[in-house]
Amino acid sequence: MSSTSNPLLEAKGITKYFGTITALENVNLKVHAGECLGVVGDNGAGKSTLMKVLSGLYKPSAGSLFFQGKEETLESPRDSQNLGLEMVYQDLALAGNLPIGENIFLGREPTKNLGFLKLLDFNKIKELTNAHLDKLKINVKSADQKVEELSGGQRQAVAIARSTAFNAKVVIMDEPTAALAIKEVGKVLDLINSLKKTGVGVIVISHRMDDIFTVCDRVMALFQGTNFAESTLSNTSRDEVIGWIMGKK
Amino acid sequence: MEDKDKKIESLHLKLIPYFEKYGILLLLVLMILVMHILQPDVFLSWRNVTNVFKQISWQSMLALGVFMVIVTAGIDLSVGSIMMLSLMILAVVAKAGAPWFIVVLTPLIAGFLCGLFNGLGITLLRMPHPFIMTLGTLYIFRGAGNLISGGTPISGFTDEVRYLGHGRIDLQWLGLEKSQYLPVSLVLIAIVYIIFWIFLNKSKTGKWIYAIGGNPNAARASGINVNKILIIVYSLCGFLSGIGALILAGRTDSGYPNAGLQSELDAIAACIIGGASFFGGRGTVLGVFAGVMIMGILRNGLNLMDVSSFWQQVLIGSIIVLAVYIDVLRRDIGTRK
Numbered sequence: 187m188s189s190t191s192n193p194l195l196e197a198k199g200i201t202k203y204f205g206t207i208t209a210l211e212n213v214n215l216k217v218h219a220g221e222c223l224g225v226v227g228d229n230g231a232g233k234s235t236l237m238k239v240l241s242g243l244y245k246p247s248a249g250s251l252f253f254q255g256k257e258e259t260l261e262s263p264r265d266s267q268n269l270g271l272e273m274v275y276q277d278l279a280l281a282g283n284l285p286i287g288e289n290i291f292l293g294r295e296p297t298k299n300l301g302f303l304k305l306l307d308f309n310k311i312k313e314l315t316n317a318h319l320d321k322l323k324i325n326v327k328s329a330d331q332k333v334e335e336l337s338g339g340q341r342q343a344v345a346i347a348r349s350t351a352f353n354a355k356v357v358i359m360d361e362p363t364a365a366l367a368i369k370e371v372g373k374v375l376d377l378i379n380s381l382k383k384t385g386v387g388v389i390v391i392s393h394r395m396d397d398i399f400t401v402c403d404r405v406m407a408l409f410q411g412t413n414f415a416e417s418t419l420s421n422t423s424r425d426e427v428i429g430w431i432m433g434k435k
Numbered sequence: 436m437e438d439k440d441k442k443i444e445s446l447h448l449k450l451i452p453y454f455e456k457y458g459i460l461l462l463l464v465l466m467i468l469v470m471h472i473l474q475p476d477v478f479l480s481w482r483n484v485t486n487v488f489k490q491i492s493w494q495s496m497l498a499l500g501v502f503m504v505i506v507t508a509g510i511d512l513s514v515g516s517i518m519m520l521s522l523m524i525l526a527v528v529a530k531a532g533a534p535w536f537i538v539v540l541t542p543l544i545a546g547f548l549c550g551l552f553n554g555l556g557i558t559l560l561r562m563p564h565p566f567i568m569t570l571g572t573l574y575i576f577r578g579a580g581n582l583i584s585g586g587t588p589i590s591g592f593t594d595e596v597r598y599l600g601h602g603r604i605d606l607q608w609l610g611l612e613k614s615q616y617l618p619v620s621l622v623l624i625a626i627v628y629i630i631f632w633i634f635l636n637k638s639k640t641g642k643w644i645y646a647i648g649g650n651p652n653a654a655r656a657s658g659i660n661v662n663k664i665l666i667i668v669y670s671l672c673g674f675l676s677g678i679g680a681l682i683l684a685g686r687t688d689s690g691y692p693n694a695g696l697q698s699e700l701d702a703i704a705a706c707i708i709g710g711a712s713f714f715g716g717r718g719t720v721l722g723v724f725a726g727v728m729i730m731g732i733l734r735n736g737l738n739l740m741d742v743s744s745f746w747q748q749v750l751i752g753s754i755i756v757l758a759v760y761i762d763v764l765r766r767d768i769g770t771r772k
Binding site: 263264267273275277278279280281282283284288289292293294295297303304305306 | 637638639642643645646648649650652653654655656657658659715716717
């Protein structure tokens with residue numbers, strides 16, 4: 187949480203045009219290891235565009251990204267994943283027909299060789315899944331449960347587990363509690379807190395002041411595609427942050 | 436009262452996976468029993484059982500191909516036409532006097548290329564749904580088949596070409612009679628189904644095929660090249676239709692313009708009866724096999740009992756509707772909302 191050390195991820199002067207529309211203009215952002223940054227802003231303020239730039243889905247029109255102090259160009263989401271930058275999408279991007287373990291390792295499945303055949307190693311998937319879920323203190327009946335049988339909160343937990351299964355250093359979460367029942371929100375926020383303890387930098391985009399004020403250390407507001415305000419949590423209040431979202435200081 | 440409801444619910448939840456996996460086999464066994472009771476002398480005779488397997492041999496290939504496509508939440512309406520075109524190419528090449536090993540390869544290559552054409556069309560031309568692309572190629576491939584053959588049957592292939600569809604494995608060394616042989620096509624079905632079972636359940640690509648059917652966005656976000664996998668799936672579907680053409684060439688000793696007419700619908704029906712879901716991501720290779728068997732046994736049994744083929748149509752149609760209704764119920768119970 188020390189803001190004196192180098193940030194894990196830093197974006198400088200990010201600008202993004204879509205044709206004649208300016209979605210982002212000269213936006214700066216940084217997050218440290220073990221820190222949670224909250225990003226707030228009204229609809230259309232540029233939150234999603236900024237996150238898509240960070241995850242490599244969009245190429246910025248101008249500006250640069252630094253990961254652990256080194257400048258990086260992201261050509262695709264694969265590039266950002268390889269750096270240790272993971273995204274948890276609002277729609278969670280899970281395949282409901284597959285078990286938890288296979289979702290967590292989807293696209294990066296461990297395999298074993300059987301003669302000339304390369305077959306999926308289901309035992310290893312199960313083993314790694316259980317170990318990983320234990321580490322994050324996520325409770326499910328079994329790693330073999332299909333995702334469609336899980337509750338919204340459990341699905342969100344699986345999505346977060348998925349994003350951290352490959353030594354993620356920064357996890358970006360888009361509205362992690364938006365679709366959840368109230369009693370499940372707390373569990374997901376606990377999970378974010380335990381992620382921070384493992385040294386992961388977390389960026390949370392959220393409309394919910396409760397979320398921001400429970401897990402974040404710092405909050406920044408975007409307004410019409412620009413940096414509008416930023417503060418550590420201890421130096422601000424809910425009312426002030428809500429004011430920022432509406433463009434009032 | 437609430438406790439009781441909960442118990443019933445949890446019992447349901449426990450039974451669903453087994454029902455989903457083996458329910459269709461239960462139906463198959465039930466049908467075999469009923470047929471055996473109705474036709475005790477004939478139905479389970481060696482001759483009739485091998486007949487059923489010979490009759491379903493080429494359909495089972497089309498169904499397996501269409502099944503993979505349905506798992507991705509797609510559809511392939513062109514498999515019957517792919518089979519016909521592959522068969523016609525085989526016939527023309529055979530009549531031109533090509534050696535048998537080339538004749539045998541032609542339908543496989545032709546089928547694969549037809550499937551590749553479908554896959555490329557669906558992905559590169561960004562067709563709104565595979566239904567449209569494969570509806571187009573349903574006409575294109577059949578038209579092409581008639582163009583190269585002149586729209587007339589071409590008959591007479593060598594024994595080597597006919598081996599897979601017509602060959603017999605003698606079992607006299609086991610002390611059985613000469614009439615109790617094993618059709619080569621039955622062995623072929625077994626081998627192909629086992630290979631594809633391993634492919635779909637144990638390989639990365641197979642797992643990704645299911646993932647695409649479950650949620651294509653999840654597959655994309657996981658770095659899976661969805662278009663590439665779809666092209667592979669449609670190509671394999673075409674390849675299997677090509678195997679179907681080779682079997683049919685053996686069985687009928689002829690390439691004929693009506694080959695495989697409407698067989699795409701039989702293939703889809705077998706998948707649906709076998710528990711594949713049109714919504715994608717659901718279904719098993721074993722289920723498809725059961726679906727093909729159920730349709731084969733239904734036709735065979737009704738023929739044995741001299742029931743009119745019009746009634747067969749009515750019955751098969753009813754089974755499709757019933758099977759899909761079960762699929763709907765299964766989704767209602769199995770998925771949390």
